[in-house]
Amino acid sequence: MAERSTADTILDVAQNLCQTRGFNAFSYRDIAKELGIKTASIHYHYPTKADLGEALLIRYRQKFASELTKIRAENDDARKQLKCFSNLIESIRKDDKLCLCAMLSSDFESLSPGMKKQLKEFFSDAEAWIEACLLAGKKDGSFSMSKSPKTVAQVFLATLQGMLICSRAFSEDERFENGREALFSMLS
Amino acid sequence: MAERSTADTILDVAQNLCQTRGFNAFSYRDIAKELGIKTASIHYHYPTKADLGEALLIRYRQKFASELTKIRAENDDARKQLKCFSNLIESIRKDDKLCLCAMLSSDFESLSPGMKKQLKEFFSDAEAWIEACLLAGKKDGSFSMSKSPKTVAQVFLATLQGMLICSRAFSEDERFENGREALFSMLS
DNA sequence: GTCTATAGGCAGATAGAC
């Protein structure tokens, strides 16, 4: 059983705090308290908060990309692939969080250039993956779209992210599931 | 020409800052500096930041509600009404902001009970208004939905809010407009 | 209503011992 490094554990806690409260609403102190270490130790691994944020985004993108690759490998059907994608987002909802990148988009104005760049690439990558699903589904006839797959992919992602945002004030579990079904019914 | 009260001007600046940076990323100092007054003066009008936030939400809800009433009064067609609604959201996008309530939803965990309540009611009200449009459009045949108007209304709002979030990292003006068109084409 | 002055605490960050 490989021990996780301190640097990784810091990212775990930071990511959880960030997806729950936002980038400007957690501090090195919060992380330090939760891990039983001192803030100076965190600065050793991540000198500035922008460094921490960038590391957060890089790891998140990697994990996300590998999950998407796995989904594509395990599912032939385009519709099933998109369902799996929506399950990924729904699991965030169940933890009362937001997608890290949706949260950071709301904090966009206060981010470092490096973080802004990572954020942009997250959205581009996710949308490209969705677009590929839509193209495949269009070919085999399971989707019908009057707009370009690229645009529909953007709308698809935006809808799921928006559902996380809009359902946050409510404790209704069925909200996300109903919305997801409606979204998929609008695609066919 | 009626002079705006200091209390109102404070809300103007606070709302702008909040929709741009988020509730935890602006301070009484920021507002004071922009208005050329002192932070103590702001505390006179809004003793705590939660008070300020609640006033912000109450006024936003009122303004939003009156705009929706106006849209309904000036447009018979359900589809046109929803287009006007989407224009409201697009105007936020053009200022590189988020809807105040979407922004505050991302800050949800750190809000006062009063603010959480206002937030919930904003979404309920907006969704109810959209649902009424969808019902009218369903009756006259301009919309076809396989899911309940209530659920579709939630998806509709979430999509527009999500598009603001997801387009924030990009400077592409056509993103929102393309997405909006795709959204409407998915309704008919 | 607005100001000066100040409180008490937290923020990110650094120097240097171990």
Next chain:
DNA sequence: GTCTATCTGCCTATAGAC
């Protein structure tokens, strides 16, 4: 790598003069 100690500055909030 982690610690103690400390810096500087910002945060929300209050007391009391004008």
